[in-house]
Amino acid sequence: MKILIADDHALFRDGLSMNLEKLEPSAVISQAANFTQSLKIAASEPEIDLIVIDLDMPDMSWEEGIRQLREASPSARIVVISASDESRNVKKALELGAVGYISKQTDTQVLNSALKLIIDGGTYLPPSAIEKRTTAEISGRRANGKHLTARQAEVLSYVAEGMSNKQIAYEMGVSEATVKLHINALLRAVGATNRTQAVVLAQKMGII
Numbered sequence: 001m002k003i004l005i006a007d008d009h010a011l012f013r014d015g016l017s018m019n020l021e022k023l024e025p026s027a028v029i030s031q032a033a034n035f036t037q038s039l040k041i042a043a044s045e046p047e048i049d050l051i052v053i054d055l056d057m058p059d060m061s062w063e064e065g066i067r068q069l070r071e072a073s074p075s076a077r078i079v080v081i082s083a084s085d086e087s088r089n090v091k092k093a094l095e096l097g098a099v100g101y102i103s104k105q106t107d108t109q110v111l112n113s114a115l116k117l118i119i120d121g122g123t124y125l126p127p128s129a130i131e132k133r134t135t136a137e138i139s140g141r142r143a144n145g146k147h148l149t150a151r152q153a154e155v156l157s158y159v160a161e162g163m164s165n166k167q168i169a170y171e172m173g174v175s176e177a178t179v180k181l182h183i184n185a186l187l188r189a190v191g192a193t194n195r196t197q198a199v200v201l202a203q204k205m206g207i208i
Contacts, residue, residue, distance in 0.1 A: 001027045006038040007054040023116050035065035042072035055082045066096045079118050085126045100124040113177040121149040122185045155182045160199045
């Protein structure tokens with residue numbers, strides 16, 4: 001796996017790089033201090049799998065930076081790690097193709113679980129963004145409910161069997177924190193507010 005980390009704080013980049021190396025020991029990680037450097041790396045490394053990027057870099061607006069990175073690396077999954085978790089920024093980042101948005105205030109365990117979830121093909125949003133979701137957004141997710149990731153489908157099958165988070169964590173070989181993130185992603189995917197409703201909606205959609 002090839003990963004690009006873009007942030008104008010070297011210490012943060014180094015710390016994040018060490019975390020990602022623990023999650024993906026075989027990963028090849030590149031670092032950039034701004035959008036311009038990120039685009040140069042993307043041009044020379046067309047097969048980047050994951051781009052982890054800060055919004056607040058001085059050389060370019062983050063909206064334009066993400067647009068250009070999306071064009072330069074169309075197959076890369078983009079995740080934003082930012083000091084801001086304003087709902088408008090989260091919404092705009094997702095509209096531009098990001099699959100995750102993580103606050104820099106997030107504790108290390110949740111950060112690592114969120115990154116692992118994204119690496120596994122899932123999505124992650126900060127709790128504040130989930131709480132502010134609109135009816136229209138929920139309806140849109142229901143319409144796309146059949147498009148679950150492999151991990152979400154696996155979690156759904158365990159939830160349908162009535163397993164607890166601890167039991168699911170044991171079956172999947174992950175932490176309970178990771179299971180919680182998978183379940184949150186599953187709830188968003190089918191437009192549910194709780195585990196029971198997720199199973200009911202999934203049955204109506206023909207997913208299970």
